[in-house]
Amino acid sequence: MTTIALKHENTASLAEDPRTLKIRLAKAIRRKRINAFLYVLPLFLFVFVAFALPMMQMARLSVQNGAGGDILHRSQVAMKDWTGSDLPSEEIAAALVADMVEARENRTIGKVATRVNYSLPGSRSVITGTARKAKSLQAPYLEALATANPAWQDPQIWVSIRRAIAPVTPDFYLAALDLERDMDGNVVFVEPERQIYITLFVRTLILSVLITSLCLLLGFPVAYLLASLPAKYANLLMILVLLPFWTALLVRTTAWLALLQSQGVINDIFVFLGLIGNEQRLQLIYNATGTVIAMTHILLPFTILPLYSVMKTISPTYVRAAESLGAAPSVAFFRVYLPQTKPGIAAGCLLVFILSIGFYITPALVGGSDGQLISNFIALHVQRSLNWGLAAALSTILLAAILILYWLFNKLVGIDKLKLG
Amino acid sequence: MALPPYKTALQRAWHYSFRGICGLIFVFLIAPLLIVAPLSFNVEPYFSFTPGMLAFEPEAYSTRWYENIVNLGMVNPDASYAEGWWKDMWENAQWIRAIKNSFFIGIFSALIATALGTLAALGLSKPEMPFRAAITGFLISPMIVPIIVTATGMYFFYATIGIAKTYVGVIVAHATLGVPFVVITVTATLSGFDHNLTRAALSLGATPWTAFHKVIMPLILPGMISGGLFAFVTSFDDVVVMLFLGDLEQRTVPRQMWSGIREQISPTILAVATILVLFSIALLTVAELLRRRSERLQGIAK
Amino acid sequence: MKSRLRGSLLATAIGTLLSTGALAEGELTVVSWGGAYTKSQVEAHHKSFSAETGVTIRSEDYDGNIGVIRSQVESGKVTWDLVDTELAEALLLCDEGLTEVIDHAQLPAAPDGTPATEDFLPGTLHECAVASVIWTNIYAYDRTRFPNDQPTTAEDFFDLEKFPGKRGLRKIAKATLEFALIADGVEPDQVYEVLATKDGQDRAFAKLDTIKDDIIWWETGAQPPQLLADGEVVMSTAWNGRIFNAQVVENKPFEIVWDGQIWDLDLWVIPKGAPNKDLALEFLKYATSTEQLAEQARWISYGPARKSSNPLITTHAESGIQMASHMPTAPENLTRARQTDAAFWADHVVELTERFNTWLAAQ
Numbered sequence A: 001m002t003t004i005a006l007k008h009e010n011t012a013s014l015a016e017d018p019r020t021l022k023i024r025l026a027k028a029i030r031r032k033r034i035n036a037f038l039y040v041l042p043l044f045l046f047v048f049v050a051f052a053l054p055m056m057q058m059a060r061l062s063v064q065n066g067a068g069g070d071i072l073h074r075s076q077v078a079m080k081d082w083t084g085s086d087l088p089s090e091e092i093a094a095a096l097v098a099d100m101v102e103a104r105e106n107r108t109i110g111k112v113a114t115r116v117n118y119s120l121p122g123s124r125s126v127i128t129g130t131a132r133k134a135k136s137l138q139a140p141y142l143e144a145l146a147t148a149n150p151a152w153q154d155p156q157i158w159v160s161i162r163r164a165i166a167p168v169t170p171d172f173y174l175a176a177l178d179l180e181r182d183m184d185g186n187v188v189f190v191e192p193e194r195q196i197y198i199t200l201f202v203r204t205l206i207l208s209v210l211i212t213s214l215c216l217l218l219g220f221p222v223a224y225l226l227a228s229l230p231a232k233y234a235n236l237l238m239i240l241v242l243l244p245f246w247t248a249l250l251v252r253t254t255a256w257l258a259l260l261q262s263q264g265v266i267n268d269i270f271v272f273l274g275l276i277g278n279e280q281r282l283q284l285i286y287n288a289t290g291t292v293i294a295m296t297h298i299l300l301p302f303t304i305l306p307l308y309s310v311m312k313t314i315s316p317t318y319v320r321a322a323e324s325l326g327a328a329p330s331v332a333f334f335r336v337y338l339p340q341t342k343p344g345i346a347a348g349c350l351l352v353f354i355l356s357i358g359f360y361i362t363p364a365l366v367g368g369s370d371g372q373l374i375s376n377f378i379a380l381h382v383q384r385s386l387n388w389g390l391a392a393a394l395s396t397i398l399l400a401a402i403l404i405l406y407w408l409f410n411k412l413v414g415i416d417k418l419k420l421g
Numbered sequence B: 001m002a003l004p005p006y007k008t009a010l011q012r013a014w015h016y017s018f019r020g021i022c023g024l025i026f027v028f029l030i031a032p033l034l035i036v037a038p039l040s041f042n043v044e045p046y047f048s049f050t051p052g053m054l055a056f057e058p059e060a061y062s063t064r065w066y067e068n069i070v071n072l073g074m075v076n077p078d079a080s081y082a083e084g085w086w087k088d089m090w091e092n093a094q095w096i097r098a099i100k101n102s103f104f105i106g107i108f109s110a111l112i113a114t115a116l117g118t119l120a121a122l123g124l125s126k127p128e129m130p131f132r133a134a135i136t137g138f139l140i141s142p143m144i145v146p147i148i149v150t151a152t153g154m155y156f157f158y159a160t161i162g163i164a165k166t167y168v169g170v171i172v173a174h175a176t177l178g179v180p181f182v183v184i185t186v187t188a189t190l191s192g193f194d195h196n197l198t199r200a201a202l203s204l205g206a207t208p209w210t211a212f213h214k215v216i217m218p219l220i221l222p223g224m225i226s227g228g229l230f231a232f233v234t235s236f237d238d239v240v241v242m243l244f245l246g247d248l249e250q251r252t253v254p255r256q257m258w259s260g261i262r263e264q265i266s267p268t269i270l271a272v273a274t275i276l277v278l279f280s281i282a283l284l285t286v287a288e289l290l291r292r293r294s295e296r297l298q299g300i301a302k
Numbered sequence C: 001m002k003s004r005l006r007g008s009l010l011a012t013a014i015g016t017l018l019s020t021g022a023l024a025e026g027e028l029t030v031v032s033w034g035g036a037y038t039k040s041q042v043e044a045h046h047k048s049f050s051a052e053t054g055v056t057i058r059s060e061d062y063d064g065n066i067g068v069i070r071s072q073v074e075s076g077k078v079t080w081d082l083v084d085t086e087l088a089e090a091l092l093l094c095d096e097g098l099t100e101v102i103d104h105a106q107l108p109a110a111p112d113g114t115p116a117t118e119d120f121l122p123g124t125l126h127e128c129a130v131a132s133v134i135w136t137n138i139y140a141y142d143r144t145r146f147p148n149d150q151p152t153t154a155e156d157f158f159d160l161e162k163f164p165g166k167r168g169l170r171k172i173a174k175a176t177l178e179f180a181l182i183a184d185g186v187e188p189d190q191v192y193e194v195l196a197t198k199d200g201q202d203r204a205f206a207k208l209d210t211i212k213d214d215i216i217w218w219e220t221g222a223q224p225p226q227l228l229a230d231g232e233v234v235m236s237t238a239w240n241g242r243i244f245n246a247q248v249v250e251n252k253p254f255e256i257v258w259d260g261q262i263w264d265l266d267l268w269v270i271p272k273g274a275p276n277k278d279l280a281l282e283f284l285k286y287a288t289s290t291e292q293l294a295e296q297a298r299w300i301s302y303g304p305a306r307k308s309s310n311p312l313i314t315t316h317a318e319s320g321i322q323m324a325s326h327m328p329t330a331p332e333n334l335t336r337a338r339q340t341d342a343a344f345w346a347d348h349v350v351e352l353t354e355r356f357n358t359w360l361a362a363q
Helices: A002-013 A017-060 A073-081 A090-106 A110-120 A125-136 A141-148 A154-164 A171-176 A198-226 A231-246 A249-260 A265-273 A288-311 A317-324 A328-341 A342-357 A361-366 A374-383 A388-412 B007-039 B064-071 B085-092 B094-124 B132-144 B147-161 B165-190 B195-203 B210-238 B240-245 B253-263 B268-300 C002-018 C037-052 C066-075 C087-095 C176-183 C186-194 C198-208 C225-230 C240-248 C277-287 C290-296 C305-314 C342-363
Strands: A180-182 A185-187 C027-032 C056-061 C083-087 C128-140 C166-168 C215-218 C235-239 C254-268 C336-341
Touching: A017 A265, A017 A388, A017 B094, A017 B132, A017 B147, A017 B165, A073 A090, A073 C027, A090 A110, A090 A125, A090 A141, A090 A317, A090 C083, A110 A125, A110 A154, A110 A171, A110 A388, A110 C087, A110 C342, A125 A141, A125 A154, A125 C342, A141 C166, A154 A249, A154 C277, A171 A180, A171 A388, A171 C087, A171 C225, A198 A231, A198 A342, A198 A374, A198 B007, A198 C198, A198 C342, A231 B007, A249 A265, A249 A288, A249 B007, A249 B268, A265 C056, A288 A342, A288 A361, A317 A328, A328 A342, A342 A388, A361 A374, A361 B253, A374 A388, A374 B147, A374 B210, A374 B240, A374 C066, A374 C342, A388 B132, A388 B147, A388 B240, B064 B094, B064 B268, B064 C128, B085 B094, B094 B132, B094 B165, B094 B210, B094 B253, B094 C087, B132 B165, B147 B240, B147 C066, B165 B210, B165 B240, B210 B253, B210 B268, B240 B253, B240 C066, B240 C240, B253 B268, B253 C240, C027 C277, C037 C056, C037 C290, C083 C087, C083 C277, C087 C254, C087 C342, C128 C198, C128 C225, C128 C290, C176 C198, C176 C254, C186 C198, C186 C336, C198 C277, C198 C342, C215 C225, C225 C240, C240 C254, C277 C290, C290 C305
Parallel strands: C027 C056, C027 C083, C166 C215, C166 C235, C254 C336
Antiparallel strands: A180 A185, C083 C254, C128 C235, C128 C254
16 A cells, blocks of 8 residues: 555656655655554554553552552641651641541551551551540540550651551562661661562572573583484474473473472382482472472473574584584584574573563472562462562562563564574 | 494594483473373372382273363263253363363454554564564563563553453453564564565555455465464463453463362373373474475565 | 443453353352362252252352452452451451451341350351351371371471471461460460560471471362372371361371360351342351251361350261261360460461561571
C-alpha cells in the first residue's frame, strides 16, 4: 500500500518545485514511519497495559504505606507537625483514640496494627488491645492510653505509628536491605537474627553464578560436538537437547524429586554399586545441592542452543590453518576457535544467569531451606505473610538488577540476535 | 566418523574421552525424562524401583496411577460406561478439567500473542521503523523479567482492575509472556525476506491483502506457527502466574501438579509427567517439521 | 468501569463455554486441609448434607495459608464459602475484618436442649469462628527403625545420638518453637511466658539448632506419614489424626509419642463476601451439630468441640476399633500437653515467623 502511494507521489511531484519535493518526500517518509509504527502499536499498547503498567504500579506500591493513612486519618492530620522527639500532644492522643474507635467498628484496626508491627515488633497487640477498650477511654487521652497500656508512655510506638501512616515511606526498601530507621531516624542495620535479605541476594547471586558456570561447562562440549558432527548425526543428537527444552518445567522438577530422594533412584544406584552403605544415603534434595542439580538440568538447553547456533557458523578453516602453521591443537583451540565463540558464550551465559536469578518453582520444591532464593521470599510475602510493600520492594530491586543485565546483554550481544530452537 | 590416520595416540584418546564426556552429558539431559515412565507403572506408591520391578514381574507393575488420573474428583468412578461414566469423567474429574483449562487458556493466549506479535514483527521488519531497537527491547522484556516479578506486579495490578482470578486475567498474562517468542521467531523469518517479492506482486496488480495473503503469509507462516507453539508452551508450562492470578476454576495441569507434589507425591504425578513427556515429543516433532519447511522456503525466497 | 464490565461479560461467556463456569445455585466451596482430614469431613458431613439438601459441595485443599482469604476479600473476588482454619489464624482474620461474624444463637442446641453456647467447650466459640474438632501436634516414629530403644519423650526427638536419623518438622514457627522449649525442659504451662521474652526465643532457636541439619520440613498434613513411609525421616511431628489414619487404615508401623504436644482447634470461618454465605452458614450449623461431630470422630481421631458429642463416640468406621483412647482429649494422652495460646500467636506471629524464616534461610 505504501509502495503504491509513494510511487504515485513521486510521479506527481516530478514536475514541481524541488523544495516542495523535499517537503513531500519528508512527509512521505514520515508517513511510512507512522505506518510502520501502526503495525507495532496494538502490541505495544497491549504489552504496556498488561505488563508495563503492573510493573510501574508495583514500583509505586514499594514506597506506599497503603490504607494506614486513611484508617487513622485524624491522627495523620494531627501528627503533621509533631517532631517525634518526645511524647505527642493531647490533641494527637485524642485523634488517635477517635480513629481507634472508628477503626475498631470498621474492623480495619488489624490492618494498621500489622503495618506498625513491621517497624516495631510486638506493637500489634498494644494497638489491637487498646482499640478494644478505646470506646471507654476518657479525656485526658494521653493518660488514659498510658493506663490502658504502659507502652503508650514510650515515644517509640508513636513514632512507629506516624511512620506507618505517612503516605510515602522508605521502610520497605530499607527492610529489603536488612536496614531500618531507629528512633532518631538514622538508618541502621537490624539485629543480626533478623538479617536475611542481603544473605539471600548474595546466595541467589552465588548459586546463579554457579549454575551458569555449570551450564557453560556442560553445554560447551555438547554444542561443540553438535557443531562439528555432520548434520545427519547432529540433528539426531539435537533431539536430546530439544526434548528437555520442550518438556514442562514441573515435569523435569518432578523427575528430579524422584531421582534425588534418599530412597530415590540415584541413591539406590550408589548403594547397589557399593559406593555408600544403605544407612549413609546422601542428602541430595531439600537443600542447595538439589536446587543446583535440578536448575542446571533445566537451564542447560538455554546455553547449548545459542552456543550451537554461533559455533555452526564458525568455519573450520581457521583452526586448520593455525594447526598447519604449527600450532598445537590446544593452542589452536584456545587462541583461534574459542574467541570466535564469544557471542555464543555471552548469549548463553547471560540468558541462563538472568533466568536463574528469578527462578521460583524448582527451589520451592527441591530447595529445602538453604536452597531458597530471593524469589521464594517474594512469593512468601505476596502469598503468606502478606507484606506486599516488602514484596514489591524486593521485586523492584530484582527488576532493576535484571534491567541492567538486559541492557548489558543488548549492548554486548544484541537482543535481535536472540534465537530459539 | 573415523579419525584421520595421522592423529597421535594422545589425540585419539582425547577424541574418544571427549565423546564419552559428551555422552554422559546427554545422559544427564535425557535420563530424568525417561526415568519417570517406568516409575509411573509402579504398583507401590513409591518413587523407587522395587525388586519386583527390576525382576520384571508383571504384578510389580500396574496402571492404577493412570486410572487415578481419570478417577480423581469423579462423583462415581465405579459406574458403568452406560450409566454416565463418560459424562461424569468429562465434567468432574480434576485432571480432565485441568487439561481442558490448559488447552483453553493456552490456545487463546497463543492466538492473541501470535496475532499481535506477527503484526508487530511486520512493522519491526520495515526499514522505516522508528526506534526499532528500543521498541523491540520493550516488547521482548516480558521474557527477560523474572517470572516471579512479573506475576507479583500483575497480581497487584490485575486485582485493582478486577481481572485477577479470572480467565481473562490469566489469558492476558499468558499472552504477554508468549509475545516475545512470536516477535523473535517471526522477525527472524522476515529477516530473510526479500521485499522485492511484495513489490513484484503489487506491481503485477495484486491488492495489498492478496500480496500479504499469497506472498508474505506462506513465507512467515512457519515462523508464526513456531512462535505460536512457543507461546502455547509458555502458557502450558506456567505455574507461577497461575499461582498468583489463577483460582480453582482456572486450574491448569501444571498448577494441579504443583498442588499434587506439595500435598502428596504419589506416582499419579509421575503418570501425568509421563503423558506430558509424550506430549512434548509431539510438540517437538511439529516444531522440527516447521523448521525444516521454513529452511526450504527461505531457500526458495532467496 | 466499562472495560471491567466488558471483562466480566467476557469471563462469563468463557465460563459458560467451558461449562466449568461460575458456581451455579446450590453449590458450595468448602476448603480444608486435605488428606485423611478432608476425607473425614466428606464422609461424615459433605455426603449426607448433599443428599439431604441437594447442594453440590466442591471440596478444595489448602495448607493453612490465610493469605489467600485476604487476597480474595481485598480483590473483591471471593470464591471460598467456608474455610477450616486453626485458632490463631481465625482470630487474625476476624481482627482484620476478613471473615463474617457468626451468631452463636443460631447454632443448634444439644439433644438434651442445652444451648450451643453452653454445650461447646470453653474457648471453642469465637466472634467469627466456630470450632469443630480438637487436634494435636504430636510426633510419631517408625518402630521398625528403632527395634531396641524407642523414643518416648519430647527430649528424645532432639536426641540425635540415641535416635539417629532425619526428623520431619512443620515449616512454621507456631507449635514448633513451643515443642523445642518443652523438649529443652520448660514446663508446658510456662511455655508462652518464656517464648514472650527474647531469651526464651533464643533458647527455642538454639534447641532447634541442635538438629537443624537433620530436619526435613513439611508443609501439608499428608506429608509426615508419607515421609515416614518413604523412609525419608525416622520420626516426624504430625497431626495426630493423620498418623492414626496411617496406623489403622494403611497398617503402617508408626507409633505416636504423646509428650510435650501442643493441641489446637480447627474452626470454620466464612470469608467476608462469600458467594454462598447463607448456604455456608447452613452447612456450618449442620457440621457442628452434636450428632455430626460424633460421626466425624468415627473417621478421624480428633476430639469433638461439643461436650454432648463425646458420649456418642463409638468405633472407627473403617477398622472398627474403639476411638476413645486415640483421641487427643483422652486423659492418658494429656500428661504433658498444652493448648496453643491463640492470643499470643495473634500478637507474635509476624515477628516470630520473620525470625523463623530468617533462621531457616540462614546457613
